Amino acid sequence: MAVALERASVSLGGQLVWRDASLEVAAGEFVAILGPNGAGKSTLLKALLGVVPLSAGTARVFGRTVRRGNDQVGYLPQRRRFDPDLRIRALDLVRLGLDGDRLGVPLPSRTKEAKVGEMIELVGATAYAGRPIGELSGGEQQRILIAQALVTGARMLMLDEPLESLDLNNQQAISDLIRTICQRHLVTVLLVAHDINPILPFVDRVVYVAGGHVLCGRPEEVIRTETLTRLYGAPVEVLRTSDGRLVVVGQHEPVSYHPVDH
Amino acid sequence: MSIGQMLALDFMRNAFVTGGCIALAAGLVGYFVVLRNEVFTSDALGHVAFTGSLGGLLAGLNLLAGVFGSCIAVALAIGTFGGRGRGRDVAIGTIFAWVLGIGVLFLSVYTSAQSGATGSVGISVLFGSILGLQPIQVVVGSIIGIATCAVTLLVARPLLFVSLDPDVALARGVPTRALTALFLVLVAVTVAESVQAVGALLIFGLMVTPAAVAQNLSARPWLGMALSALIAFAAVWIGLVLSFYISYPASFFITALAFAAYLVSQLGRRVLPAASR
Amino acid sequence: MQGPSWDLVADVQLLLQFHFMQNAFVAGTLVALLAGAAGYFVVLRGQSFAAHMLSQVGFPGAAGAVLVHVAPVFGLVAFCVAAALGIGWVGRNVDAGHRAESAAVGSILAFSLGLGLLFFRLYAGSAAGIYGFLFGTILGISDRDVQLTFVVALLGLGALAIFGRRLVFATVDPDVAEARGVNVRLLSIGFLVIVALSVAITVQIVGTLLIFALLVAPGASALQLTARPVRALALSVLLSLGFTWLGVALAYFSDLPVGFFISTVSFVAYVAIRAVKGASAIRRGNFQLRGAWFAAEA
Numbered sequence: 001m002a003v004a005l006e007r008a009s010v011s012l013g014g015q016l017v018w019r020d021a022s023l024e025v026a027a028g029e030f031v032a033i034l035g036p037n038g039a040g041k042s043t044l045l046k047a048l049l050g051v052v053p054l055s056a057g058t059a060r061v062f063g064r065t066v067r068r069g070n071d072q073v074g075y076l077p078q079r080r081r082f083d084p085d086l087r088i089r090a091l092d093l094v095r096l097g098l099d100g101d102r103l104g105v106p107l108p109s110r111t112k113e114a115k116v117g118e119m120i121e122l123v124g125a126t127a128y129a130g131r132p133i134g135e136l137s138g139g140e141q142q143r144i145l146i147a148q149a150l151v152t153g154a155r156m157l158m159l160d161e162p163l164e165s166l167d168l169n170n171q172q173a174i175s176d177l178i179r180t181i182c183q184r185h186l187v188t189v190l191l192v193a194h195d196i197n198p199i200l201p202f203v204d205r206v207v208y209v210a211g212g213h214v215l216c217g218r219p220e221e222v223i224r225t226e227t228l229t230r231l232y233g234a235p236v237e238v239l240r241t242s243d244g245r246l247v248v249v250g251q252h253e254p255v256s257y258h259p260v261d262h
Numbered sequence: 263m264s265i266g267q268m269l270a271l272d273f274m275r276n277a278f279v280t281g282g283c284i285a286l287a288a289g290l291v292g293y294f295v296v297l298r299n300e301v302f303t304s305d306a307l308g309h310v311a312f313t314g315s316l317g318g319l320l321a322g323l324n325l326l327a328g329v330f331g332s333c334i335a336v337a338l339a340i341g342t343f344g345g346r347g348r349g350r351d352v353a354i355g356t357i358f359a360w361v362l363g364i365g366v367l368f369l370s371v372y373t374s375a376q377s378g379a380t381g382s383v384g385i386s387v388l389f390g391s392i393l394g395l396q397p398i399q400v401v402v403g404s405i406i407g408i409a410t411c412a413v414t415l416l417v418a419r420p421l422l423f424v425s426l427d428p429d430v431a432l433a434r435g436v437p438t439r440a441l442t443a444l445f446l447v448l449v450a451v452t453v454a455e456s457v458q459a460v461g462a463l464l465i466f467g468l469m470v471t472p473a474a475v476a477q478n479l480s481a482r483p484w485l486g487m488a489l490s491a492l493i494a495f496a497a498v499w500i501g502l503v504l505s506f507y508i509s510y511p512a513s514f515f516i517t518a519l520a521f522a523a524y525l526v527s528q529l530g531r532r533v534l535p536a537a538s539r
Numbered sequence: 540m541q542g543p544s545w546d547l548v549a550d551v552q553l554l555l556q557f558h559f560m561q562n563a564f565v566a567g568t569l570v571a572l573l574a575g576a577a578g579y580f581v582v583l584r585g586q587s588f589a590a591h592m593l594s595q596v597g598f599p600g601a602a603g604a605v606l607v608h609v610a611p612v613f614g615l616v617a618f619c620v621a622a623a624l625g626i627g628w629v630g631r632n633v634d635a636g637h638r639a640e641s642a643a644v645g646s647i648l649a650f651s652l653g654l655g656l657l658f659f660r661l662y663a664g665s666a667a668g669i670y671g672f673l674f675g676t677i678l679g680i681s682d683r684d685v686q687l688t689f690v691v692a693l694l695g696l697g698a699l700a701i702f703g704r705r706l707v708f709a710t711v712d713p714d715v716a717e718a719r720g721v722n723v724r725l726l727s728i729g730f731l732v733i734v735a736l737s738v739a740i741t742v743q744i745v746g747t748l749l750i751f752a753l754l755v756a757p758g759a760s761a762l763q764l765t766a767r768p769v770r771a772l773a774l775s776v777l778l779s780l781g782f783t784w785l786g787v788a789l790a791y792f793s794d795l796p797v798g799f800f801i802s803t804v805s806f807v808a809y810v811a812i813r814a815v816k817g818a819s820a821i822r823r824g825n826f827q828l829r830g831a832w833f834a835a836e837a
Binding site: 296297299301302305352353355356357358359360362363364366367369370371382384385388389460463464465466467468470471473474477510511513514516517518520521524528 | 582587588591638639641642643644645646647648649650652653654656657660661666669670673674748749750751752755756759795796798799800801802803805806809813
Binding site for chain 2: 148
């Protein structure tokens with residue numbers, strides 16, 4: 001099992017975020033984490049990274065209890081945009097992903113440079129890896145960050161809303177890249193998304209976080225009117241448009257539903 | 263006078279050695295100050311250094327004890343309360359104007375208490391006294407300068423990681439809080455050091471300008487750090503030589519040289535194509 | 540010099556018996572009027588950092604003026620206005636938010652203070668002379684300085700009286716103001732020039748380094764207390780006058796630096812007002828300001 005979460009709960013600042021979450025993800029699966037704003041999707045990733053402690057239950061990644069600094073896990077946090085005036089090369093950022101946690105001045109190392117180059121090529125960023133990160137477009141920055149997350153030889157990628165604030169073309173390109181990495185390099189992908197539609201064709205499994213609960217299953221099992229109504233505790237309807245897109249609508253706009261607020 | 267005669271003078275040798283060590287530390291730490299956009303933390307600490315050093319003198323302590331003590335204490339306070347010394351914040355501006363006001367009080371009390379003192383001690387704190395270093399300042403300044411460089415280089419890589427990418431660094435097991443606190447202490451120590459070289463008011467000239475030049479010249483972090491330290495070092499040494507021959511204040515030459523380098527690098531960035539960087 | 544007798548009339552007479560003290564009070568009053576009025580807009584527009592920068596650029600101006608045997612106020616006005624036009628020409632909001640800009644500003648500040656030091660050494664100025672420009676003084680304000688201060692204060696206050704209404708409009712809602720025919724860009728450059736004039740004369744009393752005490756703290760305190768533009772403006776001027784008079788009087792009786800007293804009084808007032816009001820009131824205050832303004836427009 002790539003991820004095994006058992007009856008896990010998380011509280012932040014004394015507030016329960018979600019509880020009794022159980023979840024299993026097999027190696028090589030592509031998992032989408034969905035849910036309204038503030039429901040605890042990012043917290044779920046952070047719990048699996050060992051950054052946020054569990055208040056109950058257990059979390060294992062590749063059979064071992066979660067811990068920070070696991071080389072097998074790569075992470076892309078939410079909404080990272082580098083300032084236009086940040087004068088650090090994209091390639092140095094990828095290199096930091098490899099050995100940024102070590103003390104001392106890095107010595108020139110052919111193997112490490114080769115590894116960084118290989119990852120940059122994998123994400124198709126070779127043309128602009130030598131330019132300052134602040135000068136790159138949102139899509140280009142996202143590719144560099146994926147390379148950074150993978151460079152330790154990670155077998156799992158945790159991405160927090162990687163498609164947000166990208167235009168439609170870049171959304172398509174980045175989700176295709178993630179899919180390729182998942183299928184060709186057998187990397188398990190956990191992707192937090194606002195909108196499932198750009199990734200719906202290749203999602204193996206959906207994790208839905210809402211109302212203090214975490215629900216897991218195949219997309220067609222989870223994204224259904226009855227299931228989501230039960231999860232939200234309020235009437236919700238799932239509609240399918242003529243081109244196959246899924247739309248979740250409710251009396252209460254799901255986006256404004258926030259269990260911590262109520 | 264020849265270079266040999268210049269170097270035969272004790273106060274010039276002291277200035278070259280101590281000023282050089284201070285410059286290397288200021289350039290290196292300054293690179294991170296600019297990268298992390300904490301320029302105004304160093305400004306605020308400069309104000310504290312002025313008041314702290316005079317307060318130290320007034321309390322009968324050594325000037326060094328007052329500078330280092332006050333800077334480190336305030337840096338740790340900034341770290342604890344989590345605020346960044348941003349210049350635009352009215353509250354912070356008012357507080358640090360008041361801190362300077364207290365410094366003026368100390369200066370006035372100290373000057374009138376010392377019979378025959380002309381108040382030049384305040385000038386040397388504000389504008390530096392690199393040519394009039396006392397023996398203890400030479401020893402302490404050089405050792406602390408080198409030690410600051412060593413510690414900064416030791417933690418430079420994780421510090422770079424945390425500065426650029428705090429969330430990922432945390433997930434990768436970097437102790438972000440401890441590093442941030444350590445960095446603030448390094449800034450405090452460097453400010454206290456720089457006060458002796460260029461003075462509390464001109465700290466930017468040694469800590470910010472060389473780093474800004476370096477970042478204009480290169481987007482490679484390690485090269486940038488080396489350049490920043492070297493530019494600060496060159497500004498101090500050339501400034502000392504000019505000051506010796508032309509006998510205008512050394513701090514003026516140091517800040518003017520650094521500023522000239524900044525203007526040139528800024529022009530160069532506009533003129534040269536992106537590929538050559 | 541006698542200490543205060545705590546008889547108000549006698550003390551005021553005592554204060555004003557010397558010509559230099561009369562000058563200090565007249566100049567201080569003029570400074571406080573303009574600084575208090577301009578300071579309200581400075582805080583409202585979030586440009587306290589620009590004021591800080593302008594004042595430090597003024598330092599070599601003052602020193603350079605002495606070097607060429609001109610009244611320091613001329614040098615201050617020349618350098619401050621030039622810097623204001625420079626900021627306006629660059630066109631970006633000079634603020635501490637951006638890495639490249641704060642590095643540029645920091646470099647300019649260090650260089651200009653170094654330049655000021657050079658000028659002082661060139662005419663062999665005394666330590667007390669430097670302290671006067673850095674931290675303010677109540678001594679040595681000549682009749683000519685008072686006249687110049689009067690002219691500058693009149694210019695600044697006149698400009699604020701004419702453009703103040705538009706300035707609040709352009710600050711609160713630049714897009715709507717633009718649509719209503721206000722030239723927002725020209726207005727903000729003009730305002731920076733007014734700030735430069737205020738800085739130039741304020742430096743005489745509190746010095747380049749303590750400019751916050753008279754140019755920012757009164758406006759910030761006033762905005763904590765009320766959200767109505769006219770009332771806040773009046774309050775800012777009153778506070779500024781109070782800080783100046785109290786500071787100058789204390790400096791006279793104690794023989795300690797005036798900069799210490801003015802910065803301490805303004806700091807204590809600011810902290811006390813903030814402590815009384817609390818953070819939630821600020822947010823409500825900003826909201827009220829918008830409402831009050833649009834009600835006035837309609």
